[in-house]
Structures are given as structure tokens and as C-alpha cells.
Amino acid sequence: xxxxxxxxxxxxxxxxxxxxxxxxxxxxxxxxxxxxxxxxxxxxxxxxxxxxxxxxxxxxxxxxxxxxxxxxxxxxxxxxxxxxxxxxxxxxxxxxxxxxxxxxxxxxxxxxxxxxxxxxxxxxxxxxxxxxxxxxxxxxxxxxxxxxxxxxxxxxxxxxxxxxxxxxxxxxxxxxxxxxxxxxxxxxxxxxxxxxxxxxxxxxxxxxxxxxxxxxxxxxxxxx
Numbered sequence: 345x346x347x348x349x350x351x352x353x354x355x356x357x358x359x360x361x362x363x364x365x366x367x368x369x370x371x372x373x374x375x376x377x378x379x380x381x382x383x384x385x386x387x388x389x390x391x392x393x394x395x396x397x398x399x400x401x402x403x404x405x406x407x408x409x410x411x412x413x414x415x416x417x418x419x420x421x422x423x424x425x426x427x428x429x430x431x432x433x434x435x436x437x438x439x440x441x442x443x444x445x446x447x448x449x450x451x452x453x454x455x456x457x458x459x460x461x462x463x464x465x466x467x468x469x470x471x472x473x474x475x476x477x478x479x480x481x482x483x484x485x486x487x488x489x490x491x492x493x494x495x496x497x498x499x500x501x502x503x504x505x506x507x508x509x510x511x512x513x514x515x516x517x518x519x520x521x522x523x524x525x526x527x528x529x530x531x532x533x534x535x536x537x538x539x540x541x542x543x544x545x546x547x548x549x550x551x552x553x554x555x556x557x558x559x560x561x562x563x564x565x566x567x568x
Contacts, residue, residue, distance in 0.1 A: 347532030369396025403447025
């Protein structure tokens with residue numbers, strides 16, 4: 345089934361993206377490879393949201409695993425018809441895809457807020473730990489000369505900008521892929537049901553009822 349192959353392809357891509365999200369979120373905790381800022385709680389509040397670990401990572405692993413198994417999943421068949429079981433599996437993947445949409449959406453939104461709000465750092469102007477760019481609404485991103493206002497952690501603006509941007513892009517791609525699977529799963533389920541009905545109409549005098557539907561379809565009782 346082409347819909348199952350498409351879902352499997354999406355699943356493998358989501359696995360890679362989820363892993364990259366987790367790595368990027370972990371790196372946000374260690375600016376320049378230093379651990380003391382995390383232990384002293386001197387990082388942006390958006391880092392602690394775990395949007396890459398939970399939203400773009402854990403909540404994406406579930407739909408990815410389901411999508412990968414869809415190509416050969418037939419829900420034990422349905423009334424002896426394999427297409428019916430596959431339709432059930434494809435339609436159920438829509439619900440799992442929605443979980444992925446929520447997770448990736450969370451990752452995307454928090455990353456955007458992190459970029460807009462700016463880093464939490466020791467300001468050279470105020471001589472205190474503050475959010476020096478919080479009122480710029482993201483305008484500081486284009487004013488490189490102001491980045492030096494953050495004295496500690498060193499290069500924190502570049503560090504946050506790079507990793508939050510990566511998470512923003514990864515979350516956006518995950519969101520698109522999960523949305524594609526919603527459409528793919530819906531179409532795959534509907535097409536499978538239609539094909540199964542056509543099969544039944546083409547054989548109106550024959551109905552196949554499996555004796556053991558979850559252990560294979562070799563043992564069937566034919567009613568003429």
C-alpha cells in the first residue's frame with residue numbers, strides 16, 4: 345500500500361528530527377560547554393521548558409514508531425478482508441499524528457519565544473543578571489553591535505540564536521510532516537474502505553469469515 349510506504353518514510357524522518365531536537369535542547373543547558381550556569385539557574389526560562397526534549401523529542405517518538413509500522417499493519421484483518429484492517433490502522437494513525445502536531449507545535453512556539461525574548465545574561469549596562477533584549481521584540485537579532493552587552497555567559501547571544509533557530513526549524517519540519525500524515529492517514533483509510541466495498545460487491549455470493557482472525561487468515565469457512 346503506497347499510503348503505508350509514505351507513512352513509513354515520514355516515520356523515519358521524524359525519528360531523526362526528534363533525536364536532533366533532544367540534542368539541541370541539551371546543548372542549550374551548557375553555553376560554551378560550561379555547566380555552572382545551569383547549576384546556578386542562570387539560563388533563559390525558555391530553556392527549562394524542555395520544548396526540544398519533550399515537545400520535539402519524546403512526543404514525536406510515539407507517532408514515528410507507529411508510522412514506521414503502518415506499512416505491514418493490518419489490525420488482524422477485518423471480517424476476513426485485509427484492506428479493512430489496513431484502513432483501520434491508517435485512520436488510527438491520524439490520532440497519533442495529532443499528538444505529533446501538538447509536540448512539534450510546542451517546540452516551534454517556545455523556540456520562537458526564546459528568540460524573541462533574548463538570552464538571560466549578565467548585562468554590562470545594568471551590572472546584573474537580566475533579559476537585556478526583552479523589550480526589543482526580536483529586533484536585537486539584527487543589531488549585532490548590541491550583542492556584546494551580555495558579558496556572561498560568553499557569546500550567549502550567538503549560542504541561543506543558533507540552537508533556538510535549529511529547534512524552530514526542526515519543530516516546523518516535524519509539524520509539516522505530521523500534518524502530511526494526517527492527510528495521508530485519512531486518505532489511506534478512506535481509500536481502503538472503498539476498495540474493500542468494491543471487493544465485496546465483485547464477489548456478492550462469497551463471504552469469508554476467519555476462524556482465528558488474529559493468527560492469520562489461512563483457516564476460513566466459506567459460505568456460498
